[in-house]
Each structure stands twice: as structure tokens, then as C-alpha cells.
Amino acid sequence: MHLPPYIKSVANLSDQTEEAISAIFRRDEYPKGHNLYRQGEICQHIYYIETGLARVYYIAENGKEITQWFFADNNFLTAVDSFYHHKPTLVYCELLEDSVIYSLKYSEMEAMLNENHEMARFAFHAVYELAKKLAEYMIAMKFQSAEEKYNALMKEYPKIFQRAKLGYIASFLGITQETLSRIRAGK
Amino acid sequence: MHLPPYIKSVANLSDQTEEAISAIFRRDEYPKGHNLYRQGEICQHIYYIETGLARVYYIAENGKEITQWFFADNNFLTAVDSFYHHKPTLVYCELLEDSVIYSLKYSEMEAMLNENHEMARFAFHAVYELAKKLAEYMIAMKFQSAEEKYNALMKEYPKIFQRAKLGYIASFLGITQETLSRIRAGK
DNA sequence: TCTATTTTTTGATCCAGATCAAAAATTCTC
DNA sequence: GAGAATTTTTGATCTGGATCAAAAAATAGA
Numbered sequence: 001m002h003l004p005p006y007i008k009s010v011a012n013l014s015d016q017t018e019e020a021i022s023a024i025f026r027r028d029e030y031p032k033g034h035n036l037y038r039q040g041e042i043c044q045h046i047y048y049i050e051t052g053l054a055r056v057y058y059i060a061e062n063g064k065e066i067t068q069w070f071f072a073d074n075n076f077l078t079a080v081d082s083f084y085h086h087k088p089t090l091v092y093c094e095l096l097e098d099s100v101i102y103s104l105k106y107s108e109m110e111a112m113l114n115e116n117h118e119m120a121r122f123a124f125h126a127v128y129e130l131a132k133k134l135a136e137y138m139i140a141m142k143f144q145s146a147e148e149k150y151n152a153l154m155k156e157y158p159k160i161f162q163r164a165k166l167g168y169i170a171s172f173l174g175i176t177q178e179t180l181s182r183i184r185a186g187k
Numbered sequence: 188m189h190l191p192p193y194i195k196s197v198a199n200l201s202d203q204t205e206e207a208i209s210a211i212f213r214r215d216e217y218p219k220g221h222n223l224y225r226q227g228e229i230c231q232h233i234y235y236i237e238t239g240l241a242r243v244y245y246i247a248e249n250g251k252e253i254t255q256w257f258f259a260d261n262n263f264l265t266a267v268d269s270f271y272h273h274k275p276t277l278v279y280c281e282l283l284e285d286s287v288i289y290s291l292k293y294s295e296m297e298a299m300l301n302e303n304h305e306m307a308r309f310a311f312h313a314v315y316e317l318a319k320k321l322a323e324y325m326i327a328m329k330f331q332s333a334e335e336k337y338n339a340l341m342k343e344y345p346k347i348f349q350r351a352k353l354g355y356i357a358s359f360l361g362i363t364q365e366t367l368s369r370i371r372a373g374k
Numbered sequence: 375t376c377t378a379t380t381t382t383t384t385g386a387t388c389c390a391g392a393t394c395a396a397a398a399a400t401t402c403t404c
Numbered sequence: 405g406a407g408a409a410t411t412t413t414t415g416a417t418c419t420g421g422a423t424c425a426a427a428a429a430a431t432a433g434a
Binding site for chain 1: 420421423424
């Protein structure tokens with residue numbers, strides 16, 4: 001993997017550390033439909049999506065799949081609590097496209113954390129990226145009408161409609177697929 | 188400040204580092220109504236609430252205050268993006284009770300990050316706590332009826348009704364105050 | 375290319391919760 | 405402790421979006 005340049009600079013990493021971090025990431029190509037992790041499993045890795053699209057979802061009490069969010073190219077991704085505390089995760093993560101995924105095992109990261117403080121700074125950054133995304137999403141989604149949410153998503157990430165199916169996007173927005181379909185048709 | 192014991196152990200900090208971290212936190216007592224930060228400002232600190240209650244909110248387009256979330260005793264709190272990237276924050280943070288607040292300036296933390304890798308691990312942990320809280324909240328709030336959200340909040344944090352006013356709690360839950368009042372009355 | 379399967383759209387109905395308005399209760403302030 | 409200000413409750417009405425059902429369109433498999 002090559003670390004996104006802005007991380008290197010913001011986290012103030014030396015060339016050497018960047019090299020070390022890049023080296024312990026493992027590169028994989030997975031097909032569409034592959035699960036990075038499943039509910040009940042312990043998520044042992046932090047992932048970085050070079051290309052592709054992942055969907056994080058959970059199963060509600062009524063049995064429906066509710067999309068929690070999407071992660072596209074150049075994003076870090078993990079089941080935060082599971083990863084950090086080695087507890088079973090509540091959510092699934094499924095790839096919606098053939099994807100190139102870099103992964104870093106927690107145990108290896110921890111080992112480097114102990115001997116290299118720049119590595120800790122990197123870890124800080126990766127979790128920060130997740131937290132930021134969550135906070136933005138929360139503000140965006142609360143108290144907006146279905147149509148406003150749709151417009152916000154279109155503005156921020158119009159390609160999502162070519163990359164994920166309607167039902168997934170609808171549950172991400174917290175509305176039904178039928179409503180999303182109607183909004184899109186402009187009625 | 189005394190660091191919560193579980194952080195010391197999970198983040199695997201030495202007594203010495205715990206001491207150092209505790210030492211650079213500043214202790215303040217603020218009255219109810221004080222703002223830890225305001226929209227448009229750069230949030231320069233990471234806060235830890237020893238006792239008290241804070242409300243993070245933003246102003247929607249219609250001028251209404253929308254509560255994003257609450258932070259009570261023994262929680263870390265900051266405007267993630269602003270803190271990390273020194274950008275103006277979009278939200279306000281207001282104390283709803285007289286509170287004892289510990290704060291740590293980013294610049295000081297950064298300095299320690301450079302000379303002490305355990306400090307970086309602590310920073311990682313603090314941001315992790317925020318991310319976890321966000322993720323849990325998101326799952327809890329999506330696709331639940333007003334009453335389910337109310338029940339979930341009551342279960343998780345019943346004291347909130349003695350500590351924050353109804354309107355704040357309602358906008359936290361994404362419903363109106365009137366609806367919350369009716370649910371509470373059991374109709 | 376034809377068929378089967380999945381996904382999206384459209385239609386009709388209905389209800390949870392919003393909105394607007396005003397009364398009741400609680401909390402400040404001097 | 406009386407009056408003012410704030411907060412909560414209650415009432416009446418209305419609507420955005422859910423639900424259920426089925427047709428149309430798109431995609432995939434052989």
C-alpha cells in the first residue's frame with residue numbers, strides 16, 4: 001500500500017515509518033460479495049480500501065438489513081469496538097464490488113505501537129478518520145426530510161447510485177426504497 | 188485529573204506516562220451555561236468531564252437548535268475535526284450543569300506525542316472512545332420509532348431526564364418535544 | 375438469445391409523528 | 405413568596421413517508 005500523502009504529512013511521519021507501515025499492510029483482491037467480517041466475529045484488522053466499495057450493515061429485529069454506511073476508495077474502515085477490545089462485532093461488512101483491500105492485523109499494529117511512537121500516531125489518525133466520518137454523517141442525517149437527505153447524498157457522492165443498489169442506499173438514508181425511488185423520479 | 192483506570196490498562200500505559208498525562212491536563216470548574224466552544228471557533232482542546240453534563244448542538248437552517256449528543260461524567264469530548272485539523276467547528280458545546288472539566292491543549296499534546304509514544308497511544312484511545320460512542324448512537328437511532336428510541340435512552344441513561352430539558356433530549360432523539368412529552372405520559 | 379432472477383418503479387392506503395396553538399406546571403428573580 | 409419567565413403538557417389537525425401489492429425493467433445464467 002502507499003499511504004495517502006496527507007496522512008503522512010498531518011501525522012508527521014518519517015519516510016522510514018511510512019515505509020514500515022506500508023510494509024506491514026497486506027494487499028488482497030476480493031470479489032464482489034466477499035465479507036470482510038461478519039456479525040459475531042471479532043474483527044482483527046483495520047482495512048484500507050484502495051479501490052472498491054464496502055457496505056457495513058446490521059440485521060434489525062424485524063430481520064431487515066439496515067445499511068449503516070458505505071466506504072469507497074481510499075478510506076480506512078474497521079469495526080471500531082471489536083477491533084480495539086477484541087469483542088464480537090454487531091455488524092457485517094460486505095464488498096459491493098471487486099475490491100483491492102489492504103489490511104493490517106491488530107496484533108501486528110500493537111507490536112509496532114510498542115516500539116515506534118510514530119506508528120501510534122498513525123493509529124490515532126486512522127481512528128480519527130472514522131470518527132470524523134461518523135460525526136459528519138450524524139449531522140447530515142438528523143431532522144432532514146427524505147428529499148433533503150437524498151440531495152445531500154447526491155451532492156456529496158453522486159456516484160453511489162452507480163455503485164450500490166437502491167435498497168442499500170435507502171436504508172443508509174433511513175428511508176424506504178419506495179420513497180427513494182419516488183424522490184428520484186421527481187414526484 | 189486521574190485517568191480512568193481502564194484506559195491506563197487498555198492503552199497499556201506506565202505509571203510514569205499516566206502521571207505525565209495527568210499533569211498536563213488542566214482542571215477547571217465552569218458554571219452551568221458556559222460554552223466550551225462555539226460554532227466558527229477552532230476547538231483547541233480535548234476535554235474530559237469529571238462531573239457535569241455537556242450538550243453538543245448545531246443550528247439548523249430553520250434556526251432551531253439541534254442537539255447532536257450529550258456527554259456526561261467521565262467522558263472525553265472534543266470537536267474531532269476542528270481539534271485535529273485546526274478548522275472552525277460547526278457545532279456548539281454548552282454545559283448544562285456546573286461542571287468540573289479537564290482540558291488538554293492540542294499543541295501540548297502534540298509536543299508530548301513527539302517525545303513519548305505512550306502519549307500517542309493515549310491519544311488514540313481518546314479518539315477511539317468518541318468514535319465508539321458515535322457508532323453506537325448511529326445504530327441506536329436509525330429506523331427506530333420515537334417510542335423505541337425513548338425506551339432505548341431510558342434503559343441506557345435514565346438520569347438524563349433529571350439533567351437535561353425535554354427539548355434537548357427530543358432533538359437528540361430526532362423527534363419533537365411534544366411527541367416526547369406524549370410518549371413519556373404514556374399515550 | 376431466451377428464461378429466470380433480481381431490482382426498480384408505480385399505485386393505493388394508512389398512520390406516526392409533525393405542526394400550530396394554548397393551558398398548566400415548574401423554575402427563577404428580587 | 406409574589407410575579408415573571410421558562411418549560412412541559414395537552415388538544416386538534418394535517419401530512420410525509422411507511423406499508424402492502426403488483427407491474428415493469430434490468431441483470432445474469434445457460
